[in-house]
Amino acid sequence: MNIKKNDNDSKIIISKTNSNKLKFNILILILLILSFKFNYFLENKSNFFFDKYETGIYNNIKQKLFKSNCSYMWGNQREFLNGIIRKYLPKKILELGVSHGGSSIIILNAIKDIKNSHLYSIDIDSSHFVGNCVRNNFPFLSDKWTLFKGNIAAKYIEKIGKNIDLVMIDTSHFEPGEILDFLLILPFVKEEAIIIFHDIDQQITKTKEKGMREEWAPYIIFNLIRGEKFFPSGDGMLNKNIGAIKLEKNQKRFVHDYCRALGGQWQYFPKDKHIQLIQKYFEKYYDNTCQMILNETINFNRQFIKNNPKENFYEKINRKRDNKKY
Ligand SMILES: C[S@@+](CC[C@H](N)C(=O)[O-])C[C@H]1O[C@@H](n2cnc3c(N)ncnc32)[C@H](O)[C@@H]1O
Numbered sequence: 001m002n003i004k005k006n007d008n009d010s011k012i013i014i015s016k017t018n019s020n021k022l023k024f025n026i027l028i029l030i031l032l033i034l035s036f037k038f039n040y041f042l043e044n045k046s047n048f049f050f051d052k053y054e055t056g057i058y059n060n061i062k063q064k065l066f067k068s069n070c071s072y073m074w075g076n077q078r079e080f081l082n083g084i085i086r087k088y089l090p091k092k093i094l095e096l097g098v099s100h101g102g103s104s105i106i107i108l109n110a111i112k113d114i115k116n117s118h119l120y121s122i123d124i125d126s127s128h129f130v131g132n133c134v135r136n137n138f139p140f141l142s143d144k145w146t147l148f149k150g151n152i153a154a155k156y157i158e159k160i161g162k163n164i165d166l167v168m169i170d171t172s173h174f175e176p177g178e179i180l181d182f183l184l185i186l187p188f189v190k191e192e193a194i195i196i197f198h199d200i201d202q203q204i205t206k207t208k209e210k211g212m213r214e215e216w217a218p219y220i221i222f223n224l225i226r227g228e229k230f231f232p233s234g235d236g237m238l239n240k241n242i243g244a245i246k247l248e249k250n251q252k253r254f255v256h257d258y259c260r261a262l263g264g265q266w267q268y269f270p271k272d273k274h275i276q277l278i279q280k281y282f283e284k285y286y287d288n289t290c291q292m293i294l295n296e297t298i299n300f301n302r303q304f305i306k307n308n309p310k311e312n313f314y315e316k317i318n319r320k321r322d323n324k325k326y
Contacts, residue, residue, distance in 0.1 A: 050083030050244070051076045051232040058082035061109045061138070070133035071102030072170075073198065077242040078106050080232040081168070081196065084244050085110035088194055090165030091117050096153055096181050097170035098123040101134040103198070107168065108134065108141040118144050120160045124171070124274075126150030152274050153184040154281040164189045169218070170198035174267035176297075177217035180278065182225070183258055186251060187285040196244045197222045204238060214267075224261055226254045259290035266301045 058079055065071055071078060085093075085107060093111070098104055098121045111117040123130045130149045134142055148156040167189060171181050178197060189195070199215065200222045206214040222229075227245040231237070248254075270278070275298060282291050 048087075048230060049233040050087060050230060051079040053083035054086040055079050055082065057086060057110055057112075058106065061105065064137065065102070065105060068133055068137045070100045070105065070137060072099065073102065073106075073242070076232045076234060077198070080242055080244075081106050082110045084194060084196065084230070085166070088166060089114050089117070090194065092161075092164045093117065093119045093166045093168070094153075094157075094160060094164050094185060094188075095119060095121040095168045095170075096123075096185070097168075097172075097198075098131050098147065098149070100129060101131040103168060103170060104131060104134050104145065104147075105138050105141060108138070108145055111144055112141065118146065120156075121145065121147050122151075122153050122156055123147075123149045124152055152270075152277060153181060154274075154277040157184065157188050160188070162188050162190075164193060166194040166196070168196045168198070172268070173199055173202055173215035173217055175217045175220070175264060176262055176266050176270070179217050179221045179258070179261050180270075182221050183262070183286070183290075184278070184281060186255070186258070189247070191247070191249050191251075192227075193247050194244055195225065195227075195247065196242065198242050200243050201239050201241045205241075217267075220261055221258070224257060226251070255286065256289050256293075259286065259293045263293055263297050265304060266297075269301055269305045 062078075065078070073081070081103060090111075091114070093107060095104060095107065101121075104119060104121050107119050111119065121131065126149050131147045134145065134147075148159075164185070167185050169178055169181055169185075171177055182195070197218045200218045202215040203213070203219050206212060222243055222245070225245050225247070227247040230244045230246070231240040232242060234240070279291075279294065279298075282294050286294075
């Protein structure tokens with residue numbers, strides 16, 4: 001009897017163990033499915049493909065822009081710029097670096113139907129060709145556009161004012177270039193604003209083409225800025241050449257890191273009138289630490305350029321541009 005009873009007991013124990021195992025396995029399976037779904041969600045979230053978003057809007061000007069030769073961007077970069085504007089529907093937009101106006105045209109076309117949206121563009125150059133493609137080829141897009149030319153952002157930004165939703169930066173590419181330009185706009189952007197940089201992987205192309213260390217500024221500052229990063233779709237990760245950042249909240253925490261990025265050997269030394277504007281701007285909008293970093297860097301680089309005049313690329317860049325036919 002006892003033995004039989006024990007037999008039954010052990011059967012019960014075995015079946016209970018089996019059912020526990022089954023429950024455990026089901027639980028593991030559910031966890032696996034959930035983690036897979038979560039990863040899939042995360043991946044899709046960070047890789048939201050703006051270049052596939054509302055491309056129809058960009059297609060309205062695609063052929064004309066292509067034929068005009070006005071744009072420096074590749075096709076999927078133009079779609080990326082269009083898509084990100086369409087996704088966030090920004091009202092106040094700032095662009096640094098206009099040249100003929102190729103990127104301005106894409107932005108202006110993307111905000112055509114966004115009520116009260118406006119693009120402010122700034123170019124350091126005062127030449128007649130700055131923005132000429134908007135005026136000559138796409139004049140019907142110019143009613144939401146204000147162009148400032150002949151100076152740096154520090155000169156115009158107070159006129160433009162705070163609460164900027166989105167900034168597109170595509171300026172000199174040589175240090176201090178975009179590092180400085182970003183610091184000039186940061187106090188004027190909204191929390192969680194979108195900052196787009198072009199030519200963030202140009203340093204790779206330049207190394208391949210020329211075997212030279214060139215055009216690192218956008219790469220350095222883009223990677224340093226804290227926030228969620230977005231890139232166009234397509235193969236590879238280091239040849240995207242355009243990227244966007246949705247700024248993390250409370251950027252004040254990171255400002256000293258951004259200022260320290262100014263601290264290396266500059267590839268060109270800005271004109272004295274620009275240096276004075278920048279120093280005044282820092283006195284007004286940044287703390288002592290950033291002001292000290294800026295001033296020490298200016299002194300170091302001023303001396304360095306004096307001792308190594310060939311290192312000042314600024315004149316070279318300008319000369320190269322002036323020789324172009326437009
Ligand atoms: C690469 S082009 C811009 C191309 C334009 N974004 C496009 O996609 O068609 C660079 C322009 O930036 C301007 N630039 C250079 N440094 C600048 C600065 N610190 N602030 C404003 N513009 C700057 C140059 O004069 C030049 O016209």
